[in-house]
Amino acid sequence: MLKALKNIKLKDFFSIPNLITYLRFALIPAIIWAYCTLENGVLTAVFVAVSALTDVVDGKIARRFNQVTDVGKALDPIADKLTQATMMYCLLSKYELMLSVLIILIVKEIFMVVTALLETKVTNQINGALWYSKACTVFLYAVMLILMFFPNIQLTIANILLILSAVAMIVSTALYGVYRFKRIFRTKESK
Numbered sequence: 725m726l727k728a729l730k731n732i733k734l735k736d737f738f739s740i741p742n743l744i745t746y747l748r749f750a751l752i753p754a755i756i757w758a759y760c761t762l763e764n765g766v767l768t769a770v771f772v773a774v775s776a777l778t779d780v781v782d783g784k785i786a787r788r789f790n791q792v793t794d795v796g797k798a799l800d801p802i803a804d805k806l807t808q809a810t811m812m813y814c815l816l817s818k819y820e821l822m823l824s825v826l827i828i829l830i831v832k833e834i835f836m837v838v839t840a841l842l843e844t845k846v847t848n849q850i851n852g853a854l855w856y857s858k859a860c861t862v863f864l865y866a867v868m869l870i871l872m873f874f875p876n877i878q879l880t881i882a883n884i885l886l887i888l889s890a891v892a893m894i895v896s897t898a899l900y901g902v903y904r905f906k907r908i909f910r911t912k913e914s915k
Contacts, residue, residue: 736793741786744778745796748803751775752810759814759872768814769873775807776865794850801853804861805833811868819871819879821886828890832897839904846908854903860896864889 736742751771759768782800786792812826844850853861867885871877 736795739791739793739796741782741791742793742796742799744782744785745799745803747778748775748807752806755807755810756814765872765875769869772807772811772865772869772872779804792852797850797852805829808864808868811872815868815871819882819886821883825886825890828893832893835897836900839901843904843908847911854900856896856899860892863892
């Protein structure tokens, strides 16, 4: 794990993709303000959409201009998860089932951090997000945007979307668990 941290350079914190990621962190209080204080679902959805757009843009820039960094690999999912948790927090008062979805997100992220630390310790590499994690993130953003943008959506439809969100997170977590433990065991066997 120390080898992976030694590869991080100060300039990595200031790459264009990482600066864009910092904008996503800055949008978190704006999302809470728009939804909880102004009670404006449309403005909240706009902030969330900008956050989601910057998520796509920072990744494309990083890959296109060879600016993928370990800092970015670490910050990007943190920004995603904090934004998702923020959206869920905002919607807690409106949808009772949201508490269960938020708990699943928290358990999932604890699992992800623990397995990422184990994987990094064994492989000395920090890995980026895999496709099923990205698909889960896109789905969660879409569901949260729908619930924010359409505040009068039928409760049955909202609950179905929330159940599907929970299932997406559980499946993504299980796939990550399999992937990471396979990498850990393969690395240990090759040493």
